[in-house]
Amino acid sequence: MIKRGQLSDYFEGVGVKRLSAVDAEPKTSNQHEVGTTKKMRDDFLGENHQERFPAIYIWLGGDQEGFTEESWATHYDARLNKPRAAEWRLYYPSNPVTEAMKAGDTLFLAKDQGGVLWFIVAPEGSTSEQQLFWLFGLRPEGKSFVSREFSDEEPELDFAARFILDEIGVEFEEPEADKLDSIIDRFGTTFPKTAEFSDLARLTLPEVRAEDDPDAALIAWLDHEEALFRRLERRVVSSRIEAGFTSADGTDVDGFISFSLSVQNRRKSRMGHSLENHMAAVLRAHDIRHVRGAITEHKHKPDFLFPDLETYQAAPAGGDARLTMLGAKSTCKDRWRQVLAEAEKINRKHLLTLEPGISEPQTDQMEASSLQLVVPSPVQDSYTEAQRGWLWSVGDFIGEVRARQGQL
Numbered sequence: 001m002i003k004r005g006q007l008s009d010y011f012e013g014v015g016v017k018r019l020s021a022v023d024a025e026p027k028t029s030n031q032h033e034v035g036t037t038k039k040m041r042d043d044f045l046g047e048n049h050q051e052r053f054p055a056i057y058i059w060l061g062g063d064q065e066g067f068t069e070e071s072w073a074t075h076y077d078a079r080l081n082k083p084r085a086a087e088w089r090l091y092y093p094s095n096p097v098t099e100a101m102k103a104g105d106t107l108f109l110a111k112d113q114g115g116v117l118w119f120i121v122a123p124e125g126s127t128s129e130q131q132l133f134w135l136f137g138l139r140p141e142g143k144s145f146v147s148r149e150f151s152d153e154e155p156e157l158d159f160a161a162r163f164i165l166d167e168i169g170v171e172f173e174e175p176e177a178d179k180l181d182s183i184i185d186r187f188g189t190t191f192p193k194t195a196e197f198s199d200l201a202r203l204t205l206p207e208v209r210a211e212d213d214p215d216a217a218l219i220a221w222l223d224h225e226e227a228l229f230r231r232l233e234r235r236v237v238s239s240r241i242e243a244g245f246t247s248a249d250g251t252d253v254d255g256f257i258s259f260s261l262s263v264q265n266r267r268k269s270r271m272g273h274s275l276e277n278h279m280a281a282v283l284r285a286h287d288i289r290h291v292r293g294a295i296t297e298h299k300h301k302p303d304f305l306f307p308d309l310e311t312y313q314a315a316p317a318g319g320d321a322r323l324t325m326l327g328a329k330s331t332c333k334d335r336w337r338q339v340l341a342e343a344e345k346i347n348r349k350h351l352l353t354l355e356p357g358i359s360e361p362q363t364d365q366m367e368a369s370s371l372q373l374v375v376p377s378p379v380q381d382s383y384t385e386a387q388r389g390w391l392w393s394v395g396d397f398i399g400e401v402r403a404r405q406g407q408l
Contacts, residue, residue, distance in 0.1 A: 005157050007136075008150035010170055011118075013044030014110035015147035016133075018124070018140040021103040032098070033089040034107065036075065036145065041088060043149035044111045051075045055117040057097035058168060060128035068169060069095045073117050090117075097121060106140060108132050120168060131164045131357040134382045159219050160356035160379045162226075184232045189239045191232065194270055198277035201225035210285035214394045215377040217285075221278045222271075222354070229270060237263060271330040271354075276303055279328055279352060279394075286398050289405055302342040303328040306401050312345060319345045322404050326374070326397070327351040332358060340369055350374055350397060356382035363387055 015037070017023075023034050041047050055073040060066040074091045090109070092098055101107070101121040106129050108120040122129035133139050138146050157165070165172060183204055192200075201224045202208075210217035240259060245252040276292065283290050289307035296302060296312065305312060306324040315323060325346045327339035332355050339349050351366075352374040363383075366373055367390060375383070377393040392400075 005172065006150070006152065006154040007157065007161070008152055008154050010112055010165070010172070011150055012111045012113060013040070013147060013149040014108060014136045014138065015040045015145035016106060016108050016136065016138045016140050017143075017145045019101060019103055019105045019107050019121075020143065023107070024098075024101045024103050024105065031089075031091075032094065033091045034109075034145075036088045036090055037147060040109075040145055040147045043147060045075055045088075045090075047077070047086075047088065048075070049077050049080055053111075053115065053117045055092070055119055056169075057092075057095055058118065058120045059097040059100045060120065060122045060126065060168070066128070067096060069097050071095050073119065092119065106132075108136065109145070110136075118168075125359055125361060127355075127357060127359040127362060128167075130359050130384075131167070131382065134357050135161055135164045158378065159223050159354075160382045163354065163356055163379075180228055180231045184228055184235070187232060189236045191236065191266070194273040195277055197229065198225055198274055198281075201228060202278070202281060210282045214282045214286065214398055218278055218282055218394055219376050219378045221281070222274060225274050225278075226271070233263070233267075272328070275330050275352070275354060276328050279304070279326075282394060283398070286402070288398060288401055296342065297344050298341075300342040302326070302339075305343060307405050312343070315345050317345060319347060324401050324404055325349060329353050329355075331355045332362070336362075336366060336371065337369075339371060348372060350392075352394070352397070354379060358383070358387075360384060360387060363390065 017034070019034075022031070036045055052072055052074045055071050057069040057071055058066060059068075071093055073093075076089060076091065078087045078089050079085065097119070104124045106122050106124060108118070108122070110118040110120070112118060120132065122132060136148070138148060140146055162172065183200065191197075198221070201221050205220060205224050208217050208220045245256040245259070247255065280290075280292060283304070291305050291308050292303065293301045294305045294309040294312070296305070296309075302325045304326040306326070307322060311320065312323055314320075323343075323346050325343040327336075327342065327349065329335055329339075329351065330353065332351070332353050336351055336353075339351050342349070347370060349371045351371055354376065356379050358373075363373060372392055373390075374392045374394060374397045377395070380388050380391055380393070383391060
């Protein structure tokens with residue numbers, strides 16, 4: 001199997017703290033700074049007075065709709081040459097991220113292997129906050145930073161960890177990605193259709209059987225396809241950049257922006273289609289009758305309808321015990337509510353997602369809306385213990401649908 005890397009490949013260390021009014025709000029304090037701890041300085045910040053770090057500021061909104069600002073931050077000893085003990089602080093300039101943060105938000109301050117500080121702010125109780133607590137293995141305690149240094153003893157990054165790193169903008173490539181070149185050589189510098197790529201991912205993992213473990217198979221296929229895609233994407237983008245962006249008027253700025261947007265949009269849309277493709281393969285492996293994209297009331301198109309459209313159309317308005325529907329969204333955000341309007345004859349909806357660590361308030365809302373969340377078991381570790389008791393795995397879902405189809 002290809003190695004997946006570790007957090008220590010990307011970050012030296014991280015600290016987390018709950019922001020106070022003095023830390024975050026200009027109305028309370030004009031200092032624009034947070035105090036650092038000796039452990040942070042020993043582990044990754046150092047004690048170079050007035051050291052100016054390049055910094056990436058990230059705001060992760062309550063619905064994970066965030067924004068990023070590149071800037072700087074200065075680490076200094078406020079009591080240098082004074083008889084009192086040293087007091088190290090990190091000064092941050094005003095920018096859209098620091099203006100958005102407030103008391104009660106959580107600050108994750110990490111230093112990457114290139115010496116850049118990542119100043120990440122997430123609202124208290126948000127999905128982003130829960131995801132980063134799990135990823136970094138830290139939660140705030142008291143008024144000061146809680147921190148840790150990353151070492152080579154860290155576990156390999158699993159699917160959920162890489163999912164979160166991608167969400168905050170960490171660019172990564174598999175450490176042994178060159179082993180994938182022989183698989184993607186057939187495509188040259190052209191992206192194939194997603195269905196073709198999904199088929200290739202499954203074909204080149206012959207040892208993975210959905211019949212044995214549907215959850216593990218789904219994640220293995222998605223993981224492998226993502227690695228193949230990233231390797232091909234690097235090849236395609238490199239080729240286009242080498243060709244340059246020029247026009248009759250000189251530099252083709254519009255062409256560059258258009259190409260950049262197409263890269264981002266392809267990344268976003270591809271994972272959703274990939275999830276549907278591989279879930280369909282899992283269902284076929286278990287001989288589960290289903291139809292994809294069937295049109296129901298008001299031209300809604302549930303991702304998966306069980307057992308078929310004919311049974312659904314023949315059912316009374318109150319439904320039929322044999323019917324099931326499954327939405328598939330690689331990330332939820334507030335889009336999970338869209339599923340509630342699909343297939344009106346089915347009262348209890350099911351939604352498959354790959355998103356790690358959705359906040360408890362969100363999953364509570366789902367449960368109250370008669371929506372059952374289905375999360376592959378390898379991703380469920382990122383959820384709280386209370387949530388894991390409610391979540392379904394892919395295997396759980398297949399068992400339920402098989403029982404219902406046994407009534408046909």
